Each structure stands twice: as C-alpha cells, then as structure tokens.
Amino acid sequence: MAHPNLLPELVPTPDANTVPVVEFSHVSIGFDGKQVLQDISFTAQQGETRILLGPAGCGKSVLLKLANGLMRPDSGQIYVFGEEMSTLPQNGLFRLREKIGMVFQESALFDSLTVRENVAYQLRAAHIEDATVEARVQEVLRFVELEHTLDKFPSQLSGGMRRRVAIARAIITHPELLLYDSPTGGLDPTTSATIIDLIVKQRDVYGGTSLLITHRLQDAYMLATHIFNRATNQIQRSPNNEINQKTTFLVLNNTHVVFDGTLQELQCAEDPFLKEFLS
Ligand SMILES: Nc1ncnc2c1ncn2[C@@H]1O[C@H](COP(=O)(O)OP(=O)(O)O)[C@@H](O)[C@H]1O
Numbered sequence: 001m002a003h004p005n006l007l008p009e010l011v012p013t014p015d016a017n018t019v020p021v022v023e024f025s026h027v028s029i030g031f032d033g034k035q036v037l038q039d040i041s042f043t044a045q046q047g048e049t050r051i052l053l054g055p056a057g058c059g060k061s062v063l064l065k066l067a068n069g070l071m072r073p074d075s076g077q078i079y080v081f082g083e084e085m086s087t088l089p090q091n092g093l094f095r096l097r098e099k100i101g102m103v104f105q106e107s108a109l110f111d112s113l114t115v116r117e118n119v120a121y122q123l124r125a126a127h128i129e130d131a132t133v134e135a136r137v138q139e140v141l142r143f144v145e146l147e148h149t150l151d152k153f154p155s156q157l158s159g160g161m162r163r164r165v166a167i168a169r170a171i172i173t174h175p176e177l178l179l180y181d182s183p184t185g186g187l188d189p190t191t192s193a194t195i196i197d198l199i200v201k202q203r204d205v206y207g208g209t210s211l212l213i214t215h216r217l218q219d220a221y222m223l224a225t226h227i228f229n230r231a232t233n234q235i236q237r238s239p240n241n242e243i244n245q246k247t248t249f250l251v252l253n254n255t256h257v258v259f260d261g262t263l264q265e266l267q268c269a270e271d272p273f274l275k276e277f278l279s
C-alpha cells in the first residue's frame, strides 16, 4: 500500500475544476417518431463559452432544455456538475437548477409581473428575505443598466430591454452555468450588439460557464474576439487581437454534431455544409 503522505500525488483526487460543467454522452431524443438529436457527445469545461450553431429546427433549443433537465433524453447520459441529470429525482434536479441560469428564447418574462418581480423570481421562490432580494435585484439591474425600470411591466419595455431583464433574472443567483437561447433573436443588429456586449461583460465580471445559441455569426465572433475592460467599463478587442480559446463552437446539423472546436478550426473547416453555413 502506498504511504498515505504520497497518496495525493499518486492518485489525483477528483477536482471540481477537472469535471466538465456539462457533459453529453451519446444523447439521443426524438418526438413522434422523428429523430431530433442522435448520438450527441460534447463537453463544456469550467469557464468555457460554448456557442451552438445550426439551421433552424435542428434541435438547439432541445439541447439546452436537456441541459437543465426540462427534457429527458431517450437514450444517453447528461452530466451537469458531474451529476447525471437523467436519473436525478425531482428534488435533486431543483438543487442542481439553483446553479443554472437560463435566458429563454424571446425572453419569456412574466407579463403580469413588474421588472422587479420578474428579476426577483428565483430568490422569492427560495424564500429569501425581502431586504436581500431588493438589494440583489438592484445590483443585477444596475449590471444590465436598467435600474430605472424596476416598477415597469415588460410590455412597457423595448425588445432589447426585455432581453436585458431576462439576463438579469438569469444571473440573480450568480449561477455557475448560464444557458442562453438565442439572446439576440428578433433584435435589430445594433440592439443585438449591445446584448452581446452585456454577455461578454457577464462572462468577464462574474465568470462561469455558458452554452449560447445564436444564428448570428457576428455574435459568435464578438464573443471570441472581445473582452470587457473593467477600468474603462467598455467592451474592447482582446489584447494583441487574441482569440479567446475558451470560446468554442458546436455546430449541429441533421441530428448530429458536425463540428466541435475553436474559431480558427471552424474558419479552416473543409466540410461543404460548414463552408456553406459560414458563408
Ligand atoms: N416539446 C416538443 N414536442 C414535439 N416536438 C418538439 C418539441 N420541442 C421541439 N420539438 C421539435 O424538435 C425539433 C427541434 O426543435 P428546436 O430545438 O426548437 O430547434 P432549434 O434548433 O431551432 O432551436 C423541431 O422539429 C421541433 O418541432
């Protein structure tokens, strides 16, 4: 038997930093006999931003819903923070979801609730005391630069503002994993750019891991080439025009993962579908 003092070096103990935050292993799902995702395997490591691309209807939203247990796969395993989602009981799933923030397609705010109550939603559900909730709501609304909208209703806001509220709602628990479903979908190019700026700021200020669906390649490139500068409070190009190696791409097509890699690798891809898709 090894000397106990040597053990830590001989047998690396499982480290939270080495367990992927998300891991799909041979995941398949279909609806009404139609296969949507087939044999999907990928990981998102701690601190990574994984950008999900693919044609409309190829299963990107389904993949995100699988990642937070809103759907269960027909086969395969999904591990989130090392726990297998598909076999977790309901209370285990709730516990896991406390570490996950989700920005739904089209914001999905509650129309009858004010911005304050929309953003506070998860903290209220966890029975956090009022003063703490109010402080946290103000903090995240300041972060998304919407502190003046506390008492407004979603219908009184522009599409871009609603998207910012949805992001504030998702980050109020400081989740370790953020799932963004088409955060710029339906927005004009200028507003889209401000939302991507906010996502870059979220990444560089709070950190964490994210899966992000987008149909806009510009969004993906921005995320890979820009950083948030705390000193100037501005988004800027990465020093030396570096490409962020923790912003990586996953392209789905025809039920499969057809690409998994960095921006440079994506730009060099020879696959005819990818070339067409990126042009
Ligand atoms: N709850 C559901 N019931 C039946 N079919 C669904 C359901 N959710 C998604 N689908 C189908 O799965 C496919 C992929 O959908 P989705 O993930 O929303 O695509 P996208 O890549 O555009 O986000 C579509 O054909 C859609 O109709």
Ligand SMILES: [Mg+2]
Residues within 6 Å of the ligand: 060, 061, 062, 105, 182
């Ligand atoms: Mg979708």
